[in-house]
Amino acid sequence: xxxxxxxxxxxxxxxxxxxxxxxxxxxxxxxxxxxxxxxxxxxxxxxxxxxxxxxxxxxxxxxxxxxxxxxxxxxxxxxxxxxxxxxxxxxxxxxxxxxxxxxxxxxxxxxxxxxxxxxxxxxxxxxxxxxxxxxxxxxxxxxxxxxxxxxxxxxxxxxxxxxxxxxxxxxxxxxxxxxxxxxxxxxxxxxxxxxxxxxxxxxxxxxxxxxxxxxxxxxxxxxxxxxxxxxxxxxxxxxxxxxxxxxxxxxxxxxxx
Numbered sequence: 001x002x003x004x005x006x007x008x009x010x011x012x013x014x015x016x017x018x019x020x021x022x023x024x025x026x027x028x029x030x031x032x033x034x035x036x037x038x039x040x041x042x043x044x045x046x047x048x049x050x051x052x053x054x055x056x057x058x059x060x061x062x063x064x065x066x067x068x069x070x071x072x073x074x075x076x077x078x079x080x081x082x083x084x085x086x087x088x089x090x091x092x093x094x095x096x097x098x099x100x101x102x103x104x105x106x107x108x109x110x111x112x113x114x115x116x117x118x119x120x121x122x123x124x125x126x127x128x129x130x131x132x133x134x135x136x137x138x139x140x141x142x143x144x145x146x147x148x149x150x151x152x153x154x155x156x157x158x159x160x161x162x163x164x165x166x167x168x169x170x171x172x173x174x175x176x177x178x179x180x181x182x183x184x185x186x187x188x189x190x191x192x193x194x195x196x197x198x199x200x201x202x203x204x205x206x207x208x209x210x211x212x213x214x215x216x217x218x219x220x221x222x223x224x225x226x227x228x229x230x231x232x233x234x235x236x237x238x239x240x241x242x243x244x245x246x247x248x249x250x251x252x253x254x255x256x257x
Contacts, residue, residue: 004067005052007044010037014102015078016256017043019068019086021239022120022185023158023173025051029081032241035249040256043071043078047086049174056174059181061189065092069100077102079256083241084109084212085185092189095196095224103201104225105255107248108210108238110217111224113190117182122148123158124179132169138162141169157239193224202228203255205248207236 007026016036018029026044033042046053048064056063068089072078080101082090087109094101126148130141141162142155149155161172178185202225206213213230221228231251236243 003054004048004071005046006071007033009033009042009044010040013040014256015041015043015076017045017068017072017078017080019045019047019080019082019089020050021084021086022178023050023123023161024083024086025160025172027051028157029241031245032249032252036253036256040079045071047089049178051172055177057177059177059184061088061092061184061187062096062192064089065096069093069097072097072100074099079103079105081105081107081252082109083107084238088188091198091224092193094198094200094202095193098198098200101198101200103203103255104198105203105205105252107205108207108212108240110213110220111188111190112217112220113188114186114212117186119154120182120185123154124175124182127158127171127175128179132171135169153242196224198225199227201255203251204228204230205240205251206230206232207238207240207243208232208234209237210240212238 018033020026020028026046029044033044036042045068048054048056048067077100080090080094087106090104091106091111094104126145130144135141138159141159145155163170163172204213233240233244233247241248
């Protein structure tokens with residue numbers, strides 16, 4: 001099981017644990033975590049193969065879920081929040097270890113196999129095309145990435161993973177394993193979770209302009225999460241919490257209360 005790097009914010013109140021999406025890291029949730037830290041104990045997790053957590057030889061939602069579950073305690077169940085890939089990890093954790101999850105918040109993903117990697121295959125190709133030994137600066141990396149990742153916000157998000165390594169550069173996340181196994185990331189271990197149900201309070205937060213959670217996914221959501229209710233955040237796409245942070249935080253606070 002991978003060793004996970006975590007950041008703790010806040011000293012009292014109920015516990016809230018955040019799981020990031022593909023190519024992210026725990027600090028992506030810093031703004032939300034700091035906002036909640038006066039009233040809650042917040043844990044920001046770097047998932048396996050991301051941030052400062054250990055690398056593994058494969059991508060596996062169930063193994064990631066169990067690794068995060070090892071940080072939790074049935075005597076102190078948490079509100080678990082996960083976005084995209086982290087949302088699938090959070091769902092799997094709630095289904096496998098329901099006693100450790102008081103409530104679940106899933107952000108813009110569904111318990112389905114999407115059968116596609118969306119724009120991420122292009123992101124991977126763009127990052128792999130950067131010849132790190134000849135890279136002079138972060139600004140140069142940004143320029144090289146423009147063609148495959150035209151959105152400057154997404155480029156900035158991806159380049160958070162670029163780290164100085166002596167006189168050179170390296171990708172902090174496990175780009176080879178993650179890039180080679182995008183089909184697993186976009187998938188869902190339905191067979192392994194057959195018959196499981198999480199019957200705690202569950203909130204689905206989707207972006208108005210995202211196609212990751214649609215009406216056709218409702219049956220799958222209800223199959224595993226019968227108490228799920230959905231909120232659509234206007235003006236947001238897939239990265240709901242970064243595109244509409246104040247609205248997202250307001251929705252999350254109401255769920256916590």
